[in-house]
Amino acid sequence: MEISPVQEDVKEKLAEELSKIKMGEVQDLTSPAKVEVKKESLCHGTREGDASDLMHVIQVSTKISGVERSLKKEVNEISKKLDASSGASVVDIDLNIKDPQLCSLYAPRIYNNIRVKELDQRPSVDYMEKLQRDISPSMRGILIDWLVEVSEEYTLVPDTLYLTVNLIDRFLSQTYIEKQRLQLLGVTCMLIASKYEEIIPPRVEGFCFITDNTYTRGEVLKMESQVLNFLYFQLSVPTTKTFLRRFIHAAQASCKVPCVELEFLANYLAELTLVEYSFLKFLPSLIAASAVFLARWTLNQSDHPWNSTLEHYSRYTASELRTTVLALENLQLNTNGCCLNAIRDKYRQQKFKSVATLTSGQRVSSLF
Incomplete structure (x- = not known):
């Protein structure tokens, strides 16, 4: 329709x-x-x-x-x-009201609401320069790269990883922390995110074990209380993954045949941004839209990756995505020679169709 x-x-x-x-x-x-x-x-x-x-x-x-x-x-x-x-013309992606998980009757209102919420609960984009003196963007990247491995070890859902990173950045935006306690903050935020997102979250002892018992159970629980009270228990925040589901749905509705590689590739590109401190300046919805844009271009250079349906549901024009898409392509091609490979290794697996090995023959800058 x-x-x-x-x-x-x-x-x-x-x-x-x-x-x-x-x-x-x-x-x-x-x-x-x-x-x-x-x-x-x-x-x-x-x-x-x-x-x-x-x-x-x-x-x-x-x-x-x-x-x-x-x-x-x-x-x-x-x-x-x-x-x-x-x-x-715009394809109505909310037409299927038989699937209750799609919340098709309420989806437009829900996404209107979270577009406002993503502005309210953003971490600071320059907390490393203004507040943190003992840690650096590279230390943050190493921590998140390790947390990706932890999430794979415990088979956590992607939403847990995204929420973990969000909690870390929001806490570091207003609280000074020493580098010796950075890993403690990381596992504590993943514990909180697991309790929020997982059906059966890992136990506290499991997170202590994964750090080679560097931190005790009491230290983790004390940090958990500190983080939750500092954030006023506000854990319902829209992340890039929240918008990615909606935009991938819109992209698949525009295709004659749904493409599983498109979903895996868009998720891969979005996860690459988690370890990059510089991507905090972009809104989660903007990163999600750019990931879908670049994924469609990587898989097919014969057609323009953006259409009226994607523009309608993302509320971004192709020109508005330019800066983010170009930055994301540099991540995909690893132009800065980053040695953090947990996400790349994850998406090289066959269960993800090895999308980490895919690149486009033509640079996306030719579209702008």
């Missing part, structure tokens, strides 16, 4: 104007039979009030006729725009 955004606007405007007209008719007009009675009584000599009522009816009728003519003219103008934009 394909719908046009312009057609929706026309329908809404027509419904609104017609409802106004009907309200005016109910409030200001009498029935035709009553108007005839007033005419007869006026001919036989009526009271002054009846004559004024009739004049009011005539004035209102004239006003409504003018509104109808104006509305008809506006509809004709919009119809011309419809004809001109008939090529631009």
Whole structure:
């Protein structure tokens, strides 16, 4: 099913104007039979009030006729725009209301809400320069690269990894920490994220063991209390993974045949940004949209990777994605020679269709 955004606007405007007209008719007009009675009584000599009522009816009728003519003219103008934009169509990805997990009835409202929430609960984009003196972006990258291995060891869901990184960055944005306690913060945030996202989260002792018992159970629990109280228990935050599901769904709806490589590749590109401190300056929704853009381009250079459906659901135009897509392509090609390979090794596995080995023959900069 394909719908046009312009057609929706026309329908809404027509419904609104017609409802106004009907309200005016109910409030200001009498029935035709009553108007005839007033005419007869006026001919036989009526009271002054009846004559004024009739004049009011005539004035209102004239006003409504003018509104109808104006509305008809506006509809004709919009119809011309419809004809001109008939090529631009949007696929309705919320049409399937049979799958309860898609929340198709509420999905637009849900994503409208989280687009606001992603602005409210962002970590600072320059906390390393302004607050942290004992740790560096490279130390943060090493920690997250190790946490990727931990999440694979315990087979945690991707949402747990994304939430872990979000909690780390939000805590470091306002609290100074020594480098000796950075790993303690990492495992504690993963413990909290596991309790929030996992059906059966790993035990505290498991996270102590994974650090070669560098930290005790008491130290982990004390840090857990510190992190939760500092963040006021606000764990419901939209991450890149939250938006990625929606945008991949929109991308697959635009394809004739769903492509599993597209989903794996977009997830791979999005996870690459987790270890990069410089990507904190980009919104999660922007990173998700850019990952889908670059994944589609990597798999197929014959068509433009962005279309009206993706633009509608992501609310980003291709030009708005330019900076993020180019930065993401540099990560994909590893132009800076980064030695943190946990995510690359993960997506080289056959269960992910070895998407980490895929690259496009042509640079994406040619599209902009």
